[in-house]
Amino acid sequence: MADKARTGARGPRPPRVEAPRDEAADIGVEARLAAGVLLNAALEGRGGLDSALSFREVADLPGPDRAFARAVAMAALRRLGEIDQILDRRLQKAPPLAVRTILRVALAQTLVLDTPAFAAVSTAVKLAERDPKTRPYKNLVNAVLRGVDRDGPGLTTAESNLPEWLAARWRATYGEPALAALALAAREEPDTDLSVKPDVDPAAVAADVEGEALEGGTVRTGRRGDVASWPGFEDGSWWVQDAAAAVPARLLAPKAGEAVIDLCAAPGGKTLQLCASGASVVALDRSDTRLKRLRANLERTGLTAEVVVTPAEDWEDDRSFDAVLLDAPCTATGTFRRNPEVLRATKPAEVAKLADVQHRLLDAAAERVKPGGRLVYCVCSMEREEGETQIIAFLRRNPAFKTVPADPVAVGSPAEALTPEGWLRILPSMWAEKGGLDGFFVARLERVA
Numbered sequence: 037m038a039d040k041a042r043t044g045a046r047g048p049r050p051p052r053v054e055a056p057r058d059e060a061a062d063i064g065v066e067a068r069l070a071a072g073v074l075l076n077a078a079l080e081g082r083g084g085l086d087s088a089l090s091f092r093e094v095a096d097l098p099g100p101d102r103a104f105a106r107a108v109a110m111a112a113l114r115r116l117g118e119i120d121q122i123l124d125r126r127l128q129k130a131p132p133l134a135v136r137t138i139l140r141v142a143l144a145q146t147l148v149l150d151t152p153a154f155a156a157v158s159t160a161v162k163l164a165e166r167d168p169k170t171r172p173y174k175n176l177v178n179a180v181l182r183g184v185d186r187d188g189p190g191l192t193t194a195e196s197n198l199p200e201w202l203a204a205r206w207r208a209t210y211g212e213p214a215l216a217a218l219a220l221a222a223r224e225e226p227d228t229d230l231s232v233k234p235d236v237d238p239a240a241v242a243a244d245v246e247g248e249a250l251e252g253g254t255v256r257t258g259r260r261g262d263v264a265s266w267p268g269f270e271d272g273s274w275w276v277q278d279a280a281a282a283v284p285a286r287l288l289a290p291k292a293g294e295a296v297i298d299l300c301a302a303p304g305g306k307t308l309q310l311c312a313s314g315a316s317v318v319a320l321d322r323s324d325t326r327l328k329r330l331r332a333n334l335e336r337t338g339l340t341a342e343v344v345v346t347p348a349e350d351w352e353d354d355r356s357f358d359a360v361l362l363d364a365p366c367t368a369t370g371t372f373r374r375n376p377e378v379l380r381a382t383k384p385a386e387v388a389k390l391a392d393v394q395h396r397l398l399d400a401a402a403e404r405v406k407p408g409g410r411l412v413y414c415v416c417s418m419e420r421e422e423g424e425t426q427i428i429a430f431l432r433r434n435p436a437f438k439t440v441p442a443d444p445v446a447v448g449s450p451a452e453a454l455t456p457e458g459w460l461r462i463l464p465s466m467w468a469e470k471g472g473l474d475g476f477f478v479a480r481l482e483r484v485a
């Protein structure tokens with residue numbers, strides 16, 4: 037974008053998705069319309085983007101155009117602050133949202149996805165023209181977009197892409213340099229990470245998908261598109277899982293023959309890791325819909341677990357376990373690289389609300405740990421209230437538990453994620469030279485025998 041020098045150590049990437057071809061001009065306009073629908077749905081609230089995928093404007097598009105629409109919406113979400121900085125310099129007064137959406141969608145194409153300006157501008161003008169509400173702004177749309185193409189976007193700041201309240205929180209928690217690095221991490225579309233079954237060679241998977249094996253065994257690839265068509269998917273040799281998301285199950289270190297429970301299991305990336313160790317695994321989750329994906333993942337990989345559908349606090353079963361994993365529901369602010377919409381969807385009040393849920397679930401999890409057994413607690417959140425503060429409070433109310441300090445490198449985590457207490461605070465800005473990883477808080481506790 038404007039400050040190209042700040043695109044990060046790995047440099048600019050080629051466009052991931054081809055824009056619809058010119059001869060399919062109408063489809064091209066429909067694809068841009070769908071991108072705007074997706075963008076606004078994502079800005080409206082949590083889950084908005086996913087539900088909008090089934091809206092007629094999106095679902096009726098041919099597959100490649102739907103993929104293009106989604107890529108444009110994601111690019112606009114990642115760079116929304118910068119796009120608005122560019123627009124606001126050229127707009128004398130705020131236009132209606134429908135007009136701003138057309139402009140945002142066009143700039144996401146030219147500035148992020150490298151769509152040729154003529155295609156982005158002409159489809160934007162056609163879009164403006166066809167709705168009576170935006171028709172009066174057709175010339176403005178044309179002038180603004182041609183102006184940006186002619187003069188360049190001008191200077192923009194990566195931090196503008198972060199909502200102010202979150203940027204203020206992260207500045208206070210992690211400091212100014214970390215905030216700047218987080219803002220840079222938030223601009224880039226991440227690579228795809230795969231966790232590999234223990235009997236499969238990560239180097240062979242890496243060769244198959246033109247990727248590289250990272251510490252801990254995760255394979256990282258710059259490939260895009262439908263993973264189901266990649267080598268090794270059908271035979272269940274691997275599953276998609278961010279490098280940071282693979283850390284908690286490694287830290288729990290389940291062994292063959294142990295009784296293990298995953299208390300918030302769906303859609304199951306961590307369950308698969310636990311099952312692959314040869315442990316006897318219960319996968320519990322309150323959501324039957326999400327567990328359907330977990331069951332499909334088990335079937336594809338040939339792994340087995342006992343699947344239980346119930347809220348963890350209400351499970352009427354008196355078993356206790358050698359190892360308990362609690363990957364608690366959270367704001368998911370650490371996943372902003374893959375899900376840029378979380379930054380917009382998360383509201384300040386949710387942090388405290390989810391912290392209450394995590395408190396309850398931690399107590400339910402503790403009851404399931406055998407004397408001498410392990411409990412790993414994790415959240416993909418950047419917020420201390422959902423991570424460090426939970427564990428500090430838990431250890432105060434449960435003196436039978438103590439922290440077992442993590443060895444970060446042994447579990448595939450950046451070394452600098454280790455906190456003085458022995459927990460892991462993984463930030464998306466870490467491993468910048470490798471392309472980063474999701475933000476996670478992970479703690480390993482043990483019930484004193």
Ligand SMILES: C[S@@+](CC[C@H](N)C(=O)[O-])C[C@H]1O[C@@H](n2cnc3c(N)ncnc32)[C@H](O)[C@@H]1O
Pocket residue numbers: 299300301302303304305306307320321322323326346347348349363364365366397
């Ligand atoms: C962060 S996700 C888990 C992701 C999963 N561990 C994985 O690696 O794929 C949190 C999960 O907690 C589940 N959940 C929320 N409240 C719960 C409760 N009270 N008891 C059990 N599961 C719950 C949600 O349905 C959701 O699937």
